Amino acid sequence: MAKLDNGFSLIEIMIAVVIVAILASISYPAYQQYVLRTYRAEAIETLLTIANAQEQYFADHGVYQGDISQLNGLLNLVTASSTKSGRYTINLSLTEMAAGFSVLATATGSQTADSGCLSFQLNHFGQRNLHNGVAISCWQ
Numbered sequence: 001m002a003k004l005d006n007g008f009s010l011i012e013i014m015i016a017v018v019i020v021a022i023l024a025s026i027s028y029p030a031y032q033q034y035v036l037r038t039y040r041a042e043a044i045e046t047l048l049t050i051a052n053a054q055e056q057y058f059a060d061h062g063v064y065q066g067d068i069s070q071l072n073g074l075l076n077l078v079t080a081s082s083t084k085s086g087r088y089t090i091n092l093s094l095t096e097m098a099a100g101f102s103v104l105a106t107a108t109g110s111q112t113a114d115s116g117c118l119s120f121q122l123n124h125f126g127q128r129n130l131h132n133g134v135a136i137s138c139w140q
Contacts, residue, residue: 036114043088043105044139047122050092050103054124063098064124087111088120100124104132 053071054064065071068081068090082089088105095101105120112118117138121129128139 032113036111039083039085039087039111040114040117040120040138042083042085043107043120046083046088046090047103047105047120050090051101051122051124051126054101054103064094064101066092066094066098068092082108095124 050068050071057065057071081091083105087107087109088111089108091104091106093102093104100123102121102123107114107118117134119129119132119134120138121132121134123130129136
């Protein structure tokens with residue numbers, strides 16, 4: 001009478017571990033890039049929200065606001081100098097006599113691993129990354 005084996009051999013387990021390790025080594029970098037692209041969307045959303053608030057402020061006062069914290073509706077989206085996650089710093093600058101603005105989001109901390117899209121810029125004309133040197137494809 002033959003004895004039945006009901007378990008796995010060490011070789012079978014090692015092959016399974018190697019396969020899982022290979023799959024993990026392929027998928028982890030793709031996951032990291034996905035996370036970086038997700039935070040790009042947060043930076044873009046922040047810039048567009050600031051631009052919208054600036055236009056509302058301009059309609060009410062005839063000039064743009066130089067202080068982000070003074071714009072209505074932004075307190076839950078950004079602090080005075082960064083996005084909600086803190087992965088981008090926000091800088092707002094005005095043109096002469098506050099007739100225009102430019103807002104810049106610059107990657108900080110672990111977001112600097114996103115080397116192709118380190119900053120996003122938007123001005124009062126709606127132009128993106130003008131004179132910034134970063135590809136417009138980063139906005140997609």
